[in-house]
Amino acid sequence: MDFQLAWRNIWRNPRRTAVILVAVVIGVWSMICIAALMRGIVGGMVKNNIDTLTGHIQIHQRQYPDDPVVDYRITDPLAIQSILKKELPEGSMWSTRVRVNAVASNARHSTGVSMIGIEPEREAHISFIGAAVTQGRYLDESDTSSIVIGKALAEEFETEIGKKIILMSRDAPGDISSRAYRIVGLFQAEMEATEKGYVFIPIHTAQKMLKMGTAVSEIAILLPDADLSETTTAHLKDKIRDGDLIVRSWQTILPLVTAVLKLYDTFVFIWFLVIFVAMGFGIVNTTLMSVFERMREFGLLKALGMRPGRIIRGILTESAAILLLGIIIGNILGLLTNWGLSFGGIDLSELAQGVEYAGMARIIYPIVLVKDILAANLVVLLLGLIVSLYPAVKAARFTPVEALTHV
């Protein structure tokens, strides 16, 4: 009954209701879209980083993260892998790598790179490299002296597929060892730094070149769901009882990304509040107007014996009706916008260097989180009702006599 009355009341002045409705709709729509965009930006960042050889969890020798050299290696990767086989959730994948710094050179150029020995088959499932080779081919299991390098590095080195490149690095005994590799493929990556900084060779060749036997530098794990990484990391730490090894989740490996995640969380919340305040003034003013217009009516209702509480409830119901309607339309528009954007994403390739500087992905796909939508809706509804209390209490305070004599 209350709701029906309120619904009719708000449409007594359709224009006014429509105007405030538009304000609420734009507000809710922008909250949902901005939140989704922010999530999309961070999501792209996280995905990029996880793809770029981080994975969800990594296992290293304890000193390796601070000082990534051949000396700090996992000497018995098979033992670890058998633990992983038992303990990881269904659908997890992992791969071992040799990863050290090296100097790459050809006749005319030389530069520092990360030399990464990979298991071609397994690696393809867990990082970007499997799908990133755009010219030539990816490594396969039978390769021995093949190398895949980034397109940007190839350009810098003025080289191409079929040509040779020499890698030089310190081996396990402590001598400088070098070896020539033939370029079989060029890869392209989201970031130019990745294309310039990483070269890929087969893991057994790397092990032989660095004289490290079957040892590896790292084991990277990809879980079926990124959210499992913290709990799984804790679980693995429990199971791998080797004090010499360290198990870390991507949140720990990438402190900067974690910091950005937190920063954006705060930003989304501040945005919600700002938009709400802007909207709040309109809600109060509109409700006030409709209350003052109906002074006589409230006076009459009171004279007939209506309790102030009932009047407050009535006005709050009217506000709630407008807010709810605005929220519903805002949500629909917001979801439609994000749905539309989810096909092509927002392409920032024009600003590729700026995007790289900020560590973002080139194409941003909005990510709609249920918690953001709930937060936006709750902020609007609850705070909207709270600010409507002021006009509602005003209305409830009209005395019948004063109100009835009001023209």
Add this chain to the structure above:
Amino acid sequence: MLIDVKMAWRNIWRNPRRTILTVLAIAFACVLLVFMLSFQFGSYDTMINASVKINTGHLQVQAEGYQSRKKMELVISDPRPVERMLDGIASVSAYTCRARGFALISTEKRSYGAMVVGVEPDREARVSTLKDIVQKGRYWNSPPTPEDLSGALVGRLLARNLGAEVGDEITILGQGRDGSVAATVLTVQGIYASGMDEFDRSAVHIPLATFQEVFFMDQAVHEVVVIADRLSSVPSIKATLQNQLARSAAPEKLTVLDWDELMPGLRQAIRMDLVSGSIFYMILIMVVAFSILNTFLMAILERTHEFGVMMAVGTQPGRLTRLVLTESAGMTLVGVMAGVTAGCLLTWYFQLHGIEISGSAELFKQYGIPPRLYPQLSLLSASIGPAVVFVITFLSALYPALKIRRLKPVEAMSH
């Protein structure tokens, strides 16, 4: 005209509560815009200056093609004519020459590939922060002693990776300008930390004279790095230099690059931030506009009777429209002025005290941004947001005001 303004002013205050709420909404938007824009502009300046100071300088003179290809043989074979030109430009506050080459840096235990940068100790100290960020050991003396000439400054992370401490020897093995082997043994004289991991991991700084000797450079350098007295004089210095270089008789073709070309990512990141900021602000202004549209609408609809009477006694509809527009413009103006004042005060407070965004210090460090940011109040940042607010609210007031033209006196009076 004056009487119209007076009447409008009185009309505004016929319903003080409503007016105050509307004014507050407008003021809120203005405060936010003034503060946010000042904050953005301030942090851009900080970012640019920090990046410029750590490495690139405001401007660089290089041989054409060096920036994109970084080839050792693309040199300025004699920097002296360029230096003379720079001496003649008043807004140049400092400059220095640098040369770079890639080399394998080794200690007894480790070796890493890194960029070797040859710098002029005295001049470098005036151009970049290198001298100030030396944390262990010391910077070169002025003038350099003979042992300084074999002293190298190494980045914190590179030193850690190399396992090198101050006083240790490092071997440099690279390729000279003519393609021959360039090798020497130097002593780690200092270790610096800029906070930017990328920078601290990738470079060794040595005196330019040593560099030129080891890499067979003769008098040649790769970059002349220029610091302007302020960011805004960069374009004029660039133009002057370009002009003079075009007329000079240097054996190779030289170009002038400004910070924007030296760090294209930074400018684009700033543009991205500005564009996304503007989108936020437009949405905010739209919400505010619709929030207050009702005030304007009601101010007219509830006075239909009044307008009917005025028209019946001979007031032109045009004058009524003008009156109503004056009212809404007056209301907006009060809001804008209150907002600008409050916004400037707020910004000014933070301009003095700075803002620390909690938890992001580590993040900012990687971009060379200090943890405490200072908004920069300027005429532009204080006026552009409020001006847009004024225009948009005025536009939203147009719709109800134009409705008056359609009023018929008789109908209106019987409303």
